[in-house]
Amino acid sequence: MKPIATTRSATGIPTGRLAVWWVMASEIVIFGGLLAAYVMHRLGHPEWSNQAIHTNTWLGALNTLVLLTSSLFAVLAHQAAEHGEGRKAARLLLATAGGALVFLVVKSFEWSHEIAAGYTLTSNTFWSFYYTAAGLHAVHVIAGLVIMLVVAADAAKNRELQRVELIGLYWHFVDIVWIFLFPLLYIAK
């Protein structure tokens, strides 16, 4: 049973969504700190472009496309949940989760090739940043995937439909982080 506190809304923003915005605020500074550190190192080491040349732009672009599309499914799921269509929302969330899965498969394919080619976590600090930043992002993808399946299971039974929007918001945030990682890690060569 939820306490009365959870149902109050003095700001006009439902409690769950308000909390997600704060989660996002705290995530921005985590990714921001890492990326700021990466950018200043990158600018201080022009020679790292000899390493960056070996990242695979096409796979990065493919993953961007996958995430953008899964974001679309997430927002459509939200729309369905708004109309009270739990089953449809659940199906769309599963499609989003499928996008997350494809993203991870592409990522592991890409990484195994790079590692096989000798570009490992410790071979150069550029690659350390590359694997750390993309790895931290991948952890967020995995977390989102798990939460999404839980929310979808509830939504299919028309329960806790407001959560469809919340996991969607998180997913768009993960998408935005990748939107910045893509040029930072793949295009800047």
Next chain:
Amino acid sequence: MSASAPAGTDSSAPHGHPEEGFFRKYLWSTDHKIIAMQYLLTGMAMALIGGFTVYAFRMQVAFPGESVPGFGQVTPGAYNALVTSHGTVMIFWVAMPVLIAAFGNYLIPLMIGCDDMVFPRLNRLSYQIFLLSAVVFIATFFVDGGAFGGAWTAYPPLSTKPEYSLTPLGAPLWLIAVALEFVAFLIGGINFVTTVMNSRAPGMKMFDVPIVVWMIIAASILFMASIGPLIAGAMMMLMDQLAGTHFYDPTQGGDPVLWQHLFWFFGHPEVYVVLFPALGIVAEVITVFARKKLFAYKTVLYTAIGTCVLSFFVWAHHQFVAGIDPRMANVFSVTTLLISVPIAEMLFVFIATLYGGSIRLATPMLWALAFLVEFLLGGVTGIFLGASAADIYFHDTYFVVAHFHYTFFPIAFIAVFAGLTYWFPKMFGRMMNETLGKIHFWGTVIPFNFIFIPLFITGASGDHRRIYNYNHFPDLARPELQDLRVLATVALVVLLAFQLVFLVNFFWSMRKGRKAEANPWKANTLEWAAASPPPHGNFAELPTVYRGPYEYSVPDRPDDYWPQHMPG
């Protein structure tokens, strides 16, 4: 839900949900008050560890090479580990959990008039992660190589390379413990902020929220905004330690100064993270015991917000001797001197509140007044260190140590004692003993000054702070200062001994103290509208708010207080 708990044995619990066993009621509860108590008691237990470590290494400084009673011989490695643990424990496992988590959890729902936090299970998770972090931290003492000894700032390369730190397991475990603690407080902070934003009692507008709640929220937001880069930095450091990356190794394209920046970008706001709740507690106590409206409520609030913003612009004053860009040192000197203005303003506000009040010198008030005096000394000596030219001389001397203990001790102990003695009747339904309270007060404040005034003197005459045994360094030994070092250590032992008085008073009063009524101090805020102690769910009927929290001594009223929930 099944009661999978071991049989409930605690039948003497003051308020009853008899269907709940001991396990569900005290260990697995989602009640914000129980979680607050868990944080408080864990914090107190950790404070004992922090106190013991400082006892051991100060004895070594005062009586070098002699066996310390209760500890034994302090080796150089043990000395480093003790100093590091003292700093880490007192900040991350005492000040943070007690000031923010314990008081925040206890006070927020009660003071804004609702039945619990908005996410009770998340709240429980936050404590569990915190407890895990404490366990991991304590485990560092028992692994091969011993506990980490690279200071609480963990500068690389000392912290990243086992061949320097000599603690191949202690260092990563220490880092993991600290990182877990950050996660716990992030979860808790999001819960706090969301609760206060959304779940205030009907009628409670922004400026009807008690200052202590505002301050805890400001601290939570400040923590949330400053911790991110350090979480990223800790991740990078952990990979340097365990995976062989070189983020902080300048020979491989990394940079050790990066860690210092990431650390202090958090580390300086952290000072305000713990200071704000302390200031809030002091504000509550002063208004109640001066029977006077808080002077300039909105000014306090805006000053706090201004301090939050400014606190992000001062971090590099910790790095003046690290070889940072001198242009940056100029900027950070100026901002550091500037930030003393809002803090001084808050102290003025408290003094103005006292002016013309009808002051009752009960134990909580004594602590609150002591906070003003001692913290003022800490703040003023900070000006010396904020000026980069003076800092080059003072850096790494005992002057710095004395300065930040004059700020942190009032925050983490004096203000906490003010808060505990003030809210004790609400927490346990009984009054604490005043005589023991006053003995504990004087037995703490007097020795405290005898510890750190000598250290100001030794520091100002150049005593370096990271020396294990001065006899090993004849040119630094300064035998004429040894008496002051011994005086500080003796005062420390006296101070620690007097804490027993508090523990006796605390646990004795919990069981045997005089029964407290619902509002023993005649205060206005909403927590006093609930029973003492409040049952699960807090209020018999959720209150509605009609006025601000500080309407004391309003003319033409029979009483000198006017509770927030009373109509008319």
Next chain:
Amino acid sequence: MTREPTVAEQSHPNYVKVWGVLVALLAVSVVGPMFEIKLVTLVTAFGVAILKAYLVARNFMHLHIERRYVTYLLVGMVALMLLLFAGVAPDVMKHEGHQWKNEAAQKVVRDAAPAAKVH
């Protein structure tokens, strides 16, 4: 439980159309570096990334109809990271060390030294 009309009920951007624009922008950012002009690459990589992030935040996260202070909060956090960058970059981007000499101070000392003797 009270459910107030959520943001998406008040306004519906055409989500598929937004997605189409995002994919087109992705194509731009991939094609950009092929011109091998540094400025073009910078704009198509980072300018487009900012634009994409804006589109996702505005239309998918519905920030345009959320309470204004949520946007301020998120933008404020990004601004803090710019502050971090500004404070840290001068050191980290020159990590072989500065070897600073305070020539201004040395000059003052030099100039003042004879003057001091006069008095």
